[in-house]
Amino acid sequence: MTVQELRRKYLEFFESKEHMIHASGSLVPVDVTGRLDESLLFNGAGMVQFKPYFRGAATPPNPRLVTSQKCLRTGDIEEVGDDSHLTFFEMLGNFSFGDYFKKDAIAMSWEFLTDKKWLGLDPKRLSFTVFEEDDEAFTEWSKHLESAGLDATNRVFRLSEKTNYWPAGAFSSGPPGPCGPNSEMFYWTSDTPPPSGEYSREDYLRDEAEGKWLEIWNDVFIQYEWQGELNDPSRPDRGYRKTGMPNLPFQSVDTGMGIERTVTVLNGFKDVYSISIFQDIFRELESLKPGLKYGSDEAVTRAMRVIADHLRGAVFCIGDGILPSNTGRGYVLRRLIRRAIVKGARTLGFESHFMAKVAERVIALFGDHYVELVDRKATILATLENEEAQFRRTLEQGFTILEKELNQWKQGQRGKNEPLGGATAFALYDTYGFPLEVTIEASDEAGVAVDTEGFRTEMQAAQDRSRAASGMDTVYGGVGTIQIVVMQDDGKPTPTEFLGYTMNQASVTCVGALPVIDECGRPAPGQAVIALDRTPFYAESGGQTSDTGELSSDDLTLRVVDVTKQDGVFIHLVEGDALTSLAGKEGEEAQKATLDLLFQHQFVAKVDAHRRLEITRNHTATHLLHAALRERLGEHVTQAGSFVGQDQLRFDFTHGAAMTSEELADVERRVNEEAIRALGMVTYEDVPLEEARAMGAMALFGEKYADRVRVVQVGEMSPDEPSFSRELCGGIHVHNTGEIGLIKIVHEASAASGVRRISAITGEGAYRWLCDQEKMLHSASALLKAQPRELVSAIEKNIEALKEEKRKREKMAQQGGAGDVSEVVIGPVVLKIESLEDADAAHTKLVADRLVDNAPNAVALVSNIADGKVTFACKVGADAMSAGAKAGDLVREVAKITGGGGGGRPEFATAGGRDASKVPDALKAAEGVVRQMVGA
Structure with a gap:
């Protein structure tokens, strides 16, 4: 099975189950209302774009949705190239917003996995985990396993909230917000037969840890609102105390199936890179150089894997409007591109540009489903070509210097067993900015070892000499503010030399450094503040925002995200992966670790010139x-x-x-x-x-x-x-x-x-x-069927027509709608039913609102038939809601009779149906539904 086949089958299956196929969200984490999720750098799950639907803050186009979502996660970027890690991947997901729940979700999952029309997996090779207190999920899986003649006791396992709750551990410790249990589905991947007979939870955990059971799908059942208070309001890091966990107003389902992992498992492959999409990219790479072959040796194999993964992620990032830069998403994109270029240039030996050529194959593989890649192909290829051209110039300069050093061995001027000295390696590092890892790799190719211990000794000695000669008296930080002072012999601060009026780039030296202290008095992960002897970065002042950019050396790259000025000293707020090593340290230990890493470190400072x-x-x-x-x-x-x-x-x-x-x-x-x-x-x-x-x-x-x-x-x-x-x-x-x-x-x-x-x-x-104004002008002209010069007149005419239509509707609503109202007293509530024809959604809601006005004990149910389609609107008064009546439940039940569905809030909800002839039956059934709700 291929990625394309699994994606198609999944979408077709859930479409047959009345799900609407929804487009993937962007890799930029923007939800369906257009709001950017500031807590995320990239979209990493199918549910991200649907958060407003889960919260009830927006109404989905259908209560059942299914997607194939583009995802990017870069936490394990250094691991890419092994058998399983990826940065970019696709996540299949089916979603229910107040519609079906555990029973139906599990039934659909079982059918898709085992029915021969779909995946047709052998039930004997499947197992399932549930939250240890989730009896309903356990029972539902057990029913399906028993129907296949299997014993549920050795295939369904109850596990703790650490693995089977969302968010992980939320059942006990929060945080406050929606939460619920989850159920994970696993496939037996071992060459040995799947377990039979007596098989305990401990046996399962052992086999899962050994990789014999691999997760292929996860269903999350969002049903509770976790409530709690901070154990210590002054220390949020000390967690929450649980005060309650009531049911949410409506229950939802959020599922996720990683396409690449699932295709790997279904094909019986041992690594994710054996699936066809990666093999196609490898063949494209092989075509660029005679004799190049995936799998020929470990270094080539890993390099080709890194290129395939990183280039795929880069193509999708650029397709979603992300461009290489030195901050945020652009920084991650640039890092992916450059890691791929290094592997191609150094390990695979590509002398000419290759990124754009291979990207064309990536676009061809995915363009049928993700059409934005085809639409933006020119931008994607041009961006990759430009990045490769710029970065290759940097690489070439560094290798020219190193190769000159290695020629001494090739020409017999140095002994065969003599290593490249630590002092020489450090000189390359310190003077020319060449990474030690690359020096080692290039030297190894020339048959020359590198004295790495000597390199580290030289590095430490240089740092000690610089620190002793710096004249720096104190560097200190405080909670809420950052101060960094570089003192001269007379006790006055040494001002930073500002170069930015004439320069965008310069060689600089760090003369002071501090961890950034958060509100709890601990170092913020991945951040530090540093002072430089001189800088091209403008510090925020006089209303002008500061420059941003990059500090780079052979072994460190830091993003400069803000610059301020204190007593003439420019303070640079920097971020970077290298600073994560400071995590867990406090006080003087954190300060010392920051100084050891950064003090007297030499960088090339480069301002983001376009910004x-x-x-x-x-x-x-x-x-x-x-x-x-x-x-x-x-x-x-x-x-x-x-x-x-x-x-x-x-x-x-x-x-x-x-x-x-x-x-x-x-x-x-x-x-x-x-x-x-x-x-x-x-x-x-x-x-x-x-x-x-x-x-x-x-x-x-x-x-x-x-x-x-x-x-x-x-x-x-x-x-x-x-x-x-x-x-x-x-x-x-x-x-x-x-x-x-x-x-x-x-x-x-x-x-x-x-x-x-x-x-x-x-x-x-x-x-x-x-351009946006012109586009809006032409769009408005097209909608109103008028020339741009006639637009004002056309709008005036439409406004007057709308006012007239509003007057008519208000008059109809005052008269109670278009038909007779039937009223039935059911215990403490009165059910009011009215039927409309050819009304729109706004008018249907207006009539329902009118029926409940001044009648807090009323339940209003309004039907409407227009163009052969059936809609229901229900409004419940405050007293009726207190008695147990719920609008969402009522419209859902009556809509089922007409072949439809829907739902909403307890006070107001809408639903749709297909069979208009069943509307009378549906309205008659409403009385029984309300009676059951209020216990009358």
Whole structure:
């Protein structure tokens, strides 16, 4: 069986069970409402996009859904290449939101696994685990096993909440929120026959640990709301105390089946890379170099596995709009791409670019199902080609230096058994930035050993010498704030040399380092703050956000995610996998470990140049905006604050009234005129403050300045034409205003009393905004069947038509709808039923609402038949709900009679049906359902 076949069978099976096939969510974890899940870097499960449905915050298009979800998990990236680890994988899943639950979920799982029409697995090779207190799941699996003539006692095993509860361990310790037991399905993979006869839980656990039983599917039954309180509010890490675990308003099912693992198991393969999709990629790699063969030796095999996995993940990332960068998702993508390139260039010996060529095969393998890969093929291939070209230049420089060293052995200048000395290896590392691992690998190919112990000795000695000579007196951190002070002999801080006005990249040295301390007083995982002797990174100040970028050396790569400045010292907040080694350390031990890792380490500091360009465009635009506002509104306008980021600028200014549309248009026109002129930027460094003021330089309202300042001027000043703008400013700007591109004002509002705020975008952001506006204009024109110039008139006509329709509906609702209302008193409640025809969903709901108005003991059930389709709406008053009536349960039962289904909240729910002729029978049955609910 192939990946494509399993995916197709799974989707077809659940579609036959009234599930709607839903598209995969993006690898960027955005849910169905468009909200980004900030807690996740990538989408790693099928349920991520459906979280609003599980919470009841949004209504699914169908209460039963099925998907094949793209997933990316990079926690074990170093393990990729063994028999089982993958970064990218597909997760099949079927979901129920308030519809079926354990009994039906287990029945469908059993049918798909064992029915010969679908997977047709031998039931003797299946086993199941359930939560130890989940009697219902145990019973349901037992029934199916017994129907196959098998003894459930040696195939269904009760396990603890550590393995069979979601979230793991939540039954006892939380955290607060939805939770429930899960059931896992396993397949016997051993060459020996599956167990028969007496087979205990301990026997199962032993065989599972040995890999004889492999999990292929997991059903999660979300049914409880775990409630609890923090054991110690000041120490969240000490967990929760359970206070209750009531049932959720509705029960849900969330399942997951990893395609690659399941196909591996079903085919009897010993490793995941034996499945056809990977074999196809391996054949593509083999075609690029004569004699290259997967499986020929261990190094080649592992390299080809890494390339196949990483390239597959990279293709899907770029297809979902993620681009290589030095932060966040882009950083992970770049790491995948570069690891693949190293394996291809060094281990497989690909001398020319190969990533884009192999990516074409990946797109061909998956494009039929994931059409976005085909749509974005050009972007995917161009991105990979550009990344490989840039990275190969770095690799080539390093290997040129190392090969020169190794030529001494090839030419007989060094003894055959003489190793490459530790001092030489360290010199390559320290001076040229070449990784020790690559030095070892390249030396081994030349038949030369490397003195790694000598390398480590040299490394330690260099760190000790640098630390002793640094003059650093104290480096300390505190809860909630980070301080890092590098002291001179006179006790004053040593200021960081800032290079960023003229440089985006520089060689730097770490002169101070601290772990980042969280609110519990412990190091935050994967983070540190460091000071450098000099830096090209701009520190956030004057409203301009800081630069981001990368610090790299041969053995360390750190992402610079924020930069601040204290007493002239630039403090860089960095993140990186290498910093995870600090986890578990506290106090002085954590500080020492951070210093040992980073202090006096030499890096290449590289600013994210594209991000900086976008920020500088916005910064220079604020200067133009300030001048244009004073020109249009008057010289009372002064800057009262600003924010200059990558995506937008905000400019606060003193002005007593909202700007008119004409004033905004004039200001926008004026700033764009100056941008189009491509005026040069003139900078005056180290100017006395009073002299700067005499020059007419504008200052930030309320800002304190040093005695000597920096002045930034837009345009050359001449007797015939004074400069357009001149301000005190320590920020970074474009070289000339033409680099800004378009400037577009998108919002103007009050920021405070007597202060207005303008938000604007520039350059690429402004172009994208205009494209979006044009797209919306044409979409609206198409919907209204009008030319863009006629759009306003068409909208006015539609608004008037809608108002007239609303008046008609309200009149109908006042009259009770379109038919007679029947009322039946059932104990403490009254059931009101009304039938409609050709009404829409909004009107059907309006009628149900009207029937319950001023009748808190009422249960309103409204049917509607339109275009041969049946819909039901149910509204339950507060008293009726207290008596036990539930709207979701009622519509679900009546809809079944018409061949449909649905559900919702206890107070309001909707459902649909297929057979309109059964509506009278369904409405008659409602009385019995309500009677049972209220116990009458």
